[in-house]
Amino acid sequence: xxxxxxxxxxxxxxxxRDPDLLDRLIEQYQYRLFRYLLYVxxxxxxxxxxxxxxxxxxxERGHQYDGKSKFEAWLFAIARxxxxxxxxxxxxxxxxxxxxxxxxxPLQLANEKEPSxxxxxxxxxxxxxxxxxLQRIPAIYREVLVLRFQEELQIDEMxxxxxxxxxxxxxxxxxxxxxxxxxxxxxxxx
Amino acid sequence: MxxxxxxxxxxxxxxxxxEGIAEANSxxxxxxxxxxxxxxxxxxxxxxxxxxxRTAAIPLPDGLASRTQFRVRLRAMELREREPQRRxxxxxxxxxxxxxxxxxxxxxxxxxxxxERTGVPKLVWELGFGLWWAIPAVFVAVVxxxxxxxxxxxxxxxxxxx
Numbered sequence: 001x002x003x004x005x006x007x008x009x010x011x012x013x014x015x016x017r018d019p020d021l022l023d024r025l026i027e028q029y030q031y032r033l034f035r036y037l038l039y040v041x042x043x044x045x046x047x048x049x050x051x052x053x054x055x056x057x058x059x060e061r062g063h064q065y066d067g068k069s070k071f072e073a074w075l076f077a078i079a080r081x082x083x084x085x086x087x088x089x090x091x092x093x094x095x096x097x098x099x100x101x102x103x104x105x106p107l108q109l110a111n112e113k114e115p116s117x118x119x120x121x122x123x124x125x126x127x128x129x130x131x132x133x134l135q136r137i138p139a140i141y142r143e144v145l146v147l148r149f150q151e152e153l154q155i156d157e158m159x160x161x162x163x164x165x166x167x168x169x170x171x172x173x174x175x176x177x178x179x180x181x182x183x184x185x186x187x188x189x190x
Numbered sequence: 191m192x193x194x195x196x197x198x199x200x201x202x203x204x205x206x207x208x209e210g211i212a213e214a215n216s217x218x219x220x221x222x223x224x225x226x227x228x229x230x231x232x233x234x235x236x237x238x239x240x241x242x243x244r245t246a247a248i249p250l251p252d253g254l255a256s257r258t259q260f261r262v263r264l265r266a267m268e269l270r271e272r273e274p275q276r277r278x279x280x281x282x283x284x285x286x287x288x289x290x291x292x293x294x295x296x297x298x299x300x301x302x303x304x305x306e307r308t309g310v311p312k313l314v315w316e317l318g319f320g321l322w323w324a325i326p327a328v329f330v331a332v333v334x335x336x337x338x339x340x341x342x343x344x345x346x347x348x349x350x351x352x
Contacts, residue, residue, distance in 0.1 A: 019263055023262075026262065030255045034248070034250055035248050044251065048251055052261055055261075056262060058262075059265055059266055130239075130243060145243060155209060177204055177239070177240075180243065181239045
Protein backbone atom coordinates (compact mmCIF):
# COMPACT_ATOMS: atom_id res chain seq x y z
CA UNK A 1 0.00 0.00 0.00
CA UNK A 2 2.81 2.36 0.99
CA UNK A 3 4.74 1.36 -2.10
CA UNK A 4 1.72 2.16 -4.27
CA UNK A 5 1.29 5.59 -2.70
CA UNK A 6 4.96 6.32 -3.22
CA UNK A 7 4.97 5.15 -6.83
CA UNK A 8 1.77 7.08 -7.60
CA UNK A 9 3.37 10.21 -6.19
CA UNK A 10 6.43 9.60 -8.35
CA UNK A 11 4.25 9.03 -11.42
CA UNK A 12 2.35 12.29 -10.82
CA UNK A 13 5.59 14.20 -10.29
CA UNK A 14 7.15 12.76 -13.42
CA UNK A 15 4.12 13.73 -15.49
CA UNK A 16 4.58 17.31 -14.25
CA ARG A 17 8.38 17.06 -14.78
CA ASP A 18 8.77 18.24 -11.21
CA PRO A 19 12.46 19.25 -10.89
CA ASP A 20 12.55 18.80 -7.12
CA LEU A 21 11.21 15.28 -7.42
CA LEU A 22 13.82 14.47 -10.06
CA ASP A 23 16.59 15.85 -7.86
CA ARG A 24 15.40 13.68 -5.01
CA LEU A 25 15.13 10.57 -7.21
CA ILE A 26 18.63 11.10 -8.61
CA GLU A 27 20.02 11.34 -5.07
CA GLN A 28 18.00 8.38 -3.86
CA TYR A 29 18.79 5.99 -6.69
CA GLN A 30 22.27 7.14 -7.66
CA TYR A 31 24.12 4.29 -5.99
CA ARG A 32 21.82 1.54 -7.21
CA LEU A 33 21.59 2.79 -10.78
CA PHE A 34 25.33 3.41 -11.06
CA ARG A 35 26.11 -0.02 -9.61
CA TYR A 36 23.75 -1.68 -12.06
CA LEU A 37 25.24 0.21 -15.01
CA LEU A 38 28.76 -0.52 -13.86
CA TYR A 39 28.08 -4.25 -13.66
CA VAL A 40 26.31 -4.24 -17.01
CA UNK A 41 28.80 -2.14 -18.96
CA UNK A 42 31.94 -3.11 -17.06
CA UNK A 43 33.32 0.41 -17.51
CA UNK A 44 33.17 3.35 -15.10
CA UNK A 45 33.14 6.18 -17.65
CA UNK A 46 30.56 4.50 -19.78
CA UNK A 47 28.42 3.76 -16.73
CA UNK A 48 28.62 7.45 -15.83
CA UNK A 49 27.49 8.52 -19.32
CA UNK A 50 24.60 6.09 -19.26
CA UNK A 51 23.70 7.21 -15.76
CA UNK A 52 23.19 10.80 -16.94
CA UNK A 53 21.43 9.78 -20.11
CA UNK A 54 19.07 7.52 -18.17
CA UNK A 55 17.88 10.45 -16.05
CA UNK A 56 17.40 12.61 -19.15
CA UNK A 57 15.18 9.83 -20.51
CA UNK A 58 13.31 9.69 -17.21
CA UNK A 59 12.61 13.40 -17.58
CA GLU A 60 11.51 13.10 -21.21
CA ARG A 61 9.48 9.91 -20.88
CA GLY A 62 8.26 10.32 -17.31
CA HIS A 63 4.64 10.39 -18.48
CA GLN A 64 5.02 6.73 -19.51
CA TYR A 65 5.53 5.58 -15.91
CA ASP A 66 2.11 4.65 -14.52
CA GLY A 67 3.08 4.08 -10.88
CA LYS A 68 1.73 0.52 -10.90
CA SER A 69 5.15 -1.11 -10.70
CA LYS A 70 8.27 -0.34 -8.72
CA PHE A 71 10.00 2.80 -9.91
CA GLU A 72 13.41 1.14 -9.85
CA ALA A 73 12.23 -1.62 -12.21
CA TRP A 74 11.17 1.04 -14.72
CA LEU A 75 14.41 2.94 -14.16
CA PHE A 76 16.58 -0.12 -14.78
CA ALA A 77 14.56 -0.96 -17.89
CA ILE A 78 15.30 2.49 -19.33
CA ALA A 79 18.99 2.17 -18.47
CA ARG A 80 19.13 -1.29 -20.00
CA UNK A 81 17.53 -0.17 -23.25
CA UNK A 82 20.07 2.63 -23.56
CA UNK A 83 22.93 0.16 -23.11
CA UNK A 84 21.43 -2.26 -25.63
CA UNK A 85 20.88 0.54 -28.19
CA UNK A 86 24.50 1.54 -27.78
CA UNK A 87 25.71 -2.06 -28.08
CA UNK A 88 23.68 -2.46 -31.26
CA UNK A 89 25.19 0.71 -32.68
CA UNK A 90 28.65 -0.63 -31.87
CA UNK A 91 27.70 -4.06 -33.32
CA UNK A 92 28.66 -5.54 -29.93
CA UNK A 93 32.02 -6.64 -31.21
CA UNK A 94 34.58 -5.59 -28.69
CA UNK A 95 33.37 -5.96 -25.16
CA UNK A 96 31.22 -7.81 -22.73
CA UNK A 97 27.64 -7.71 -24.03
CA UNK A 98 24.13 -8.46 -22.90
CA UNK A 99 23.63 -11.06 -25.60
CA UNK A 100 22.80 -14.56 -24.51
CA UNK A 101 25.98 -16.68 -24.65
CA UNK A 102 23.91 -19.77 -25.41
CA UNK A 103 22.56 -18.26 -28.58
CA UNK A 104 24.31 -17.49 -31.83
CA UNK A 105 26.38 -14.55 -30.64
CA PRO A 106 29.50 -15.69 -28.88
CA LEU A 107 30.43 -13.65 -25.84
CA GLN A 108 33.73 -11.86 -26.10
CA LEU A 109 35.29 -10.87 -22.84
CA ALA A 110 38.03 -8.33 -22.43
CA ASN A 111 41.54 -9.70 -21.97
CA GLU A 112 41.37 -11.51 -18.65
CA LYS A 113 45.08 -11.12 -17.95
CA GLU A 114 44.72 -7.38 -17.61
CA PRO A 115 42.55 -5.86 -14.91
CA SER A 116 39.27 -4.76 -16.49
CA UNK A 117 37.78 -1.31 -15.78
CA UNK A 118 35.16 -3.04 -13.63
CA UNK A 119 37.88 -4.78 -11.65
CA UNK A 120 39.78 -1.52 -11.19
CA UNK A 121 36.71 0.23 -9.81
CA UNK A 122 35.61 -2.60 -7.55
CA UNK A 123 39.05 -3.40 -6.22
CA UNK A 124 39.45 0.07 -4.81
CA UNK A 125 37.23 -0.82 -1.90
CA UNK A 126 36.52 -4.50 -1.82
CA UNK A 127 39.07 -6.76 -0.20
CA UNK A 128 37.38 -9.95 -1.30
CA UNK A 129 37.91 -11.67 -4.60
CA UNK A 130 34.26 -11.25 -5.56
CA UNK A 131 35.18 -8.53 -8.04
CA UNK A 132 37.62 -10.77 -9.86
CA UNK A 133 35.02 -13.50 -10.01
CA LEU A 134 32.29 -11.18 -11.22
CA GLN A 135 34.33 -9.88 -14.10
CA ARG A 136 34.76 -13.42 -15.40
CA ILE A 137 31.03 -14.04 -15.42
CA PRO A 138 29.23 -13.15 -18.67
CA ALA A 139 27.47 -9.78 -18.42
CA ILE A 140 24.09 -11.36 -18.99
CA TYR A 141 24.47 -13.45 -15.81
CA ARG A 142 26.10 -10.62 -13.86
CA GLU A 143 23.08 -8.51 -14.64
CA VAL A 144 20.51 -10.96 -13.26
CA LEU A 145 22.60 -11.58 -10.15
CA VAL A 146 22.74 -7.85 -9.49
CA LEU A 147 19.01 -7.37 -10.06
CA ARG A 148 18.03 -10.33 -7.89
CA PHE A 149 20.51 -10.32 -5.04
CA GLN A 150 21.59 -6.69 -4.81
CA GLU A 151 18.48 -4.89 -5.99
CA GLU A 152 16.22 -7.62 -4.63
CA LEU A 153 13.78 -7.42 -7.51
CA GLN A 154 11.19 -10.18 -7.80
CA ILE A 155 11.52 -12.58 -10.71
CA ASP A 156 8.45 -11.17 -12.47
CA GLU A 157 9.83 -7.64 -12.06
CA MET A 158 13.11 -8.80 -13.55
CA UNK A 159 11.24 -10.33 -16.49
CA UNK A 160 9.73 -6.87 -17.06
CA UNK A 161 13.09 -5.14 -16.93
CA UNK A 162 14.79 -7.68 -19.19
CA UNK A 163 11.79 -8.17 -21.52
CA UNK A 164 12.17 -11.96 -21.38
CA UNK A 165 9.91 -14.78 -20.07
CA UNK A 166 10.07 -15.84 -16.41
CA UNK A 167 11.65 -19.16 -17.39
CA UNK A 168 14.54 -17.33 -19.07
CA UNK A 169 15.11 -15.17 -15.98
CA UNK A 170 15.19 -18.27 -13.79
CA UNK A 171 17.56 -20.18 -16.04
CA UNK A 172 19.92 -17.19 -16.20
CA UNK A 173 19.78 -16.90 -12.42
CA UNK A 174 20.64 -20.57 -11.90
CA UNK A 175 23.51 -20.39 -14.36
CA UNK A 176 24.73 -17.09 -12.93
CA UNK A 177 24.62 -18.37 -9.38
CA UNK A 178 26.53 -21.47 -10.33
CA UNK A 179 29.07 -19.43 -12.30
CA UNK A 180 29.62 -17.05 -9.38
CA UNK A 181 29.96 -19.86 -6.88
CA UNK A 182 32.48 -21.78 -8.94
CA UNK A 183 34.45 -18.65 -9.83
CA UNK A 184 34.72 -17.71 -6.16
CA UNK A 185 35.69 -21.25 -5.23
CA UNK A 186 38.35 -21.21 -7.95
CA UNK A 187 39.57 -17.83 -6.75
CA UNK A 188 39.79 -19.04 -3.17
CA UNK A 189 41.67 -22.17 -4.20
CA UNK A 190 44.30 -20.35 -6.27
CA MET B 191 24.32 -42.07 -1.48
CA UNK B 192 23.37 -41.97 -5.14
CA UNK B 193 24.28 -39.20 -7.54
CA UNK B 194 20.58 -38.57 -8.07
CA UNK B 195 20.18 -37.60 -4.42
CA UNK B 196 23.07 -35.13 -4.61
CA UNK B 197 21.75 -33.80 -7.89
CA UNK B 198 18.36 -33.15 -6.33
CA UNK B 199 19.98 -31.51 -3.31
CA UNK B 200 22.11 -29.18 -5.46
CA UNK B 201 19.09 -28.24 -7.52
CA UNK B 202 17.06 -27.46 -4.40
CA UNK B 203 19.92 -25.43 -2.90
CA UNK B 204 19.94 -23.15 -5.95
CA UNK B 205 16.15 -23.10 -6.21
CA UNK B 206 15.79 -22.08 -2.56
CA UNK B 207 17.93 -19.01 -3.22
CA UNK B 208 16.47 -18.07 -6.57
CA GLU B 209 12.72 -18.61 -6.19
CA GLY B 210 12.13 -20.48 -2.91
CA ILE B 211 11.08 -24.10 -2.31
CA ALA B 212 8.11 -25.87 -0.74
CA GLU B 213 8.24 -26.86 2.91
CA ALA B 214 8.43 -30.59 2.14
CA ASN B 215 11.47 -30.01 -0.07
CA SER B 216 12.98 -27.74 2.52
CA UNK B 217 12.64 -30.43 5.20
CA UNK B 218 14.11 -33.05 2.88
CA UNK B 219 17.05 -30.77 2.07
CA UNK B 220 17.72 -29.97 5.72
CA UNK B 221 17.84 -33.66 6.56
CA UNK B 222 20.13 -34.35 3.62
CA UNK B 223 22.52 -31.55 4.52
CA UNK B 224 22.94 -32.95 8.03
CA UNK B 225 24.25 -36.18 6.54
CA UNK B 226 26.11 -34.97 3.46
CA UNK B 227 29.30 -32.95 3.84
CA UNK B 228 29.66 -32.40 0.09
CA UNK B 229 26.27 -30.71 -0.26
CA UNK B 230 26.69 -28.81 3.02
CA UNK B 231 29.97 -27.44 1.67
CA UNK B 232 28.16 -26.46 -1.53
CA UNK B 233 25.61 -24.50 0.54
CA UNK B 234 28.40 -22.69 2.38
CA UNK B 235 30.09 -21.72 -0.90
CA UNK B 236 26.83 -20.55 -2.45
CA UNK B 237 25.85 -18.47 0.56
CA UNK B 238 29.33 -17.01 0.79
CA UNK B 239 29.16 -16.04 -2.89
CA UNK B 240 25.81 -14.33 -2.37
CA UNK B 241 26.98 -12.59 0.76
CA UNK B 242 30.02 -11.23 -1.07
CA UNK B 243 27.85 -10.13 -3.96
CA ARG B 244 25.45 -8.32 -1.62
CA THR B 245 28.20 -6.57 0.30
CA ALA B 246 30.52 -5.68 -2.61
CA ALA B 247 30.88 -1.90 -2.44
CA ILE B 248 31.54 0.39 -5.36
CA PRO B 249 32.73 4.00 -5.07
CA LEU B 250 30.52 6.61 -6.72
CA PRO B 251 32.27 9.14 -8.97
CA ASP B 252 32.59 12.57 -7.35
CA GLY B 253 29.66 14.86 -8.00
CA LEU B 254 27.80 12.33 -10.11
CA ALA B 255 24.40 13.27 -8.69
CA SER B 256 24.94 17.04 -8.84
CA ARG B 257 26.25 16.92 -12.43
CA THR B 258 23.29 14.82 -13.45
CA GLN B 259 20.83 17.09 -11.65
CA PHE B 260 22.33 20.06 -13.49
CA ARG B 261 21.97 18.36 -16.88
CA VAL B 262 18.44 17.26 -16.14
CA ARG B 263 17.41 20.76 -15.07
CA LEU B 264 18.92 22.22 -18.27
CA ARG B 265 17.02 19.72 -20.37
CA ALA B 266 13.82 20.43 -18.42
CA MET B 267 14.24 24.15 -19.20
CA GLU B 268 14.69 23.38 -22.90
CA LEU B 269 11.55 21.26 -22.90
CA ARG B 270 9.58 23.95 -21.08
CA GLU B 271 10.71 26.55 -23.62
CA ARG B 272 9.58 24.34 -26.47
CA GLU B 273 6.22 23.60 -24.90
CA PRO B 274 4.40 26.81 -26.01
CA GLN B 275 5.78 26.43 -29.55
CA ARG B 276 4.54 22.87 -29.66
CA ARG B 277 1.10 23.87 -28.37
CA UNK B 278 0.92 26.67 -30.95
CA UNK B 279 1.86 24.21 -33.68
CA UNK B 280 -0.88 21.74 -32.74
CA UNK B 281 -3.41 24.57 -32.35
CA UNK B 282 -2.57 25.89 -35.81
CA UNK B 283 -2.90 22.42 -37.29
CA UNK B 284 -6.24 21.86 -35.56
CA UNK B 285 -7.61 25.18 -36.85
CA UNK B 286 -6.27 24.40 -40.29
CA UNK B 287 -7.97 20.97 -40.35
CA UNK B 288 -11.24 22.38 -39.05
CA UNK B 289 -11.16 25.09 -41.69
CA UNK B 290 -10.25 22.51 -44.32
CA UNK B 291 -13.26 20.32 -43.44
CA UNK B 292 -15.65 23.28 -43.35
CA UNK B 293 -14.45 24.71 -46.64
CA UNK B 294 -13.94 21.40 -48.51
CA UNK B 295 -17.17 21.56 -50.64
CA UNK B 296 -16.40 25.15 -51.74
CA UNK B 297 -12.76 24.40 -52.47
CA UNK B 298 -13.82 21.32 -54.45
CA UNK B 299 -16.09 23.50 -56.60
CA UNK B 300 -13.33 26.06 -56.94
CA UNK B 301 -10.88 23.41 -58.16
CA UNK B 302 -13.53 22.04 -60.56
CA UNK B 303 -14.26 25.50 -61.92
CA UNK B 304 -10.54 26.24 -62.30
CA UNK B 305 -10.06 22.88 -64.05
CA GLU B 306 -12.81 23.62 -66.54
CA ARG B 307 -11.55 27.14 -67.23
CA THR B 308 -7.97 26.07 -67.84
CA GLY B 309 -8.74 22.72 -69.49
CA VAL B 310 -6.66 20.79 -66.97
CA PRO B 311 -7.52 17.03 -66.90
CA LYS B 312 -9.92 16.05 -64.13
CA LEU B 313 -7.36 13.72 -62.49
CA VAL B 314 -4.85 16.58 -62.13
CA TRP B 315 -7.20 19.01 -60.39
CA GLU B 316 -8.50 16.21 -58.17
CA LEU B 317 -4.90 15.46 -57.18
CA GLY B 318 -4.43 19.16 -56.52
CA PHE B 319 -7.44 19.12 -54.23
CA GLY B 320 -6.02 16.08 -52.36
CA LEU B 321 -2.69 17.83 -51.95
CA TRP B 322 -4.37 20.94 -50.60
CA TRP B 323 -6.08 18.71 -48.02
CA ALA B 324 -2.87 16.91 -47.08
CA ILE B 325 -0.76 20.04 -46.54
CA PRO B 326 -1.33 20.34 -42.74
CA ALA B 327 -0.53 16.63 -42.21
CA VAL B 328 2.60 16.90 -44.36
CA PHE B 329 3.66 19.99 -42.41
CA VAL B 330 3.28 18.21 -39.05
CA ALA B 331 5.11 15.13 -40.33
CA VAL B 332 8.03 17.30 -41.49
CA VAL B 333 8.19 19.08 -38.12
CA UNK B 334 8.16 15.79 -36.20
CA UNK B 335 10.84 14.29 -38.46
CA UNK B 336 13.02 17.35 -37.96
CA UNK B 337 12.57 17.10 -34.18
CA UNK B 338 13.53 13.42 -34.18
CA UNK B 339 16.60 14.14 -36.29
CA UNK B 340 17.67 16.88 -33.88
CA UNK B 341 17.16 14.60 -30.87
CA UNK B 342 19.26 11.87 -32.47
CA UNK B 343 21.99 14.39 -33.23
CA UNK B 344 21.95 15.48 -29.58
CA UNK B 345 22.40 11.88 -28.49
CA UNK B 346 25.36 11.28 -30.76
CA UNK B 347 27.73 12.24 -27.96
CA UNK B 348 26.77 8.92 -26.37
CA UNK B 349 28.21 7.04 -29.29
CA UNK B 350 31.26 9.10 -29.97
CA UNK B 351 34.71 8.22 -28.80
CA UNK B 352 33.91 4.72 -27.73
